[in-house]
Amino acid sequence: MAKVLTVALVVIMLVVGFGVGLISSPFLLAQSSSSTDTVWANIQKTGVIRVGTDPTWPPYQLIDNQTGKIVGFEVDLADACAAKLGLTIDWQSVAFDNIILSVQQGQLDMGVSGFSVTPERLDQVSFTIPHSTTEGQIVMLKSVADAKHITTVTSLAELKSLGITVGVQSGNVEQTELQDAGVPIATWSDSAAPFQDMVSANPSVQAVYAETPITTSWIATFQSEGKSATVIYSHPYYPVAFLTAKGSHTLLDKMDGALAQLIYDGTVDQLKAKWHA
Known part of the structure; x- marks a missing residue:
């Protein structure tokens, strides 16, 4: 009888352990995130994405000599992504080697400046899906x-x-x-x-x-x-993409969704043809 009870207890422990494993496994069940994307929360309040770019990288970014505005392939593409999300972009001219730091420190929400997706940069920031190679x-x-x-x-x-x-x-x-x-x-x-x-x-x-x-x-x-x-x-x-801070997971997901739609509907190809990009 004692032997039967022992076997039963072992079986119960195995079942419970298996169930706990399922619950805790990040591969089998979705995990809730306790972190809040404060960047996205602020964007929702203002309706504006603050984007840094170095406008000396034609045809991706350049200054229009007539209007003085920042224009280019990536500018049009990022604007189109923002429009898909019901948002606008505040374009800010920033020295290229200061953009990542400004995004990390929260002075900018996103960097759009012909950034190559490299292993070293992936340690510092997050990238959207690539739009070009x-x-x-x-x-x-x-x-x-x-x-x-x-x-x-x-x-x-x-x-x-x-x-x-x-x-x-x-x-x-x-x-x-x-x-x-x-x-x-x-x-x-x-x-x-x-x-x-x-x-x-x-x-x-x-x-x-x-x-x-x-x-x-x-x-x-x-x-x-x-x-x-x-x-x-x-x-x-390397492939080229937009970048966000590591904690900006909601902004990143939203931009990925918009980019995917613009790739699918041919907008990205149209903009590349327009800007010879």
Whole structure:
């Protein structure tokens, strides 16, 4: 009899333990979140999303010379997402390498500035679903490339052996890549300055490292000015997305939903065609 009772108790304990496991498992049952998205709560009160961007990254972001307003592919796309949510965006011009910190500190709700989704940044902030994928490219004036007998290079490290100084925007992933490869660099806080320096009368750099479609945009601009630029190095790059603070889970979910709809209905493709992005 004692043996039967012992077996029965073991069976009961196993059943109870299994039930507790089900309840506590994050994979089997939805978990309630005790955290409150204060960013989304404030957005609901104001009806406005505060977004930081560096408007020197055409065609993603730039200043309209006639209106003085921030325009571009990502600007239109983020505005369309906000409209889906019944919200508007307060666009704020912020230096690129200050945007993530401003989002983390709550001075901005979101960052929209051609941000590459990298493992390092994922430790700092959260990203929406990507809206684009790009290529990393080294751009050089064709006259300089011809003078140095360069058609293409196969790696960033090769630029070091060729004695080429490369311009790059500070805070970009490209800056880290160039430094890791030991390439001499010059940095600027905005993305336009390296390209402008490269084609100036007394350039401090012979090439610029950036991503498509920004490189494509500058090559077209140079061509319109009678200057020929060429791509000497190109490789697949990170996807591009909007970013939020780590705790802004509701804002992130809402933006993901809006983006998914705009991808599905063709709006994203239409905006890419409009801005050559």
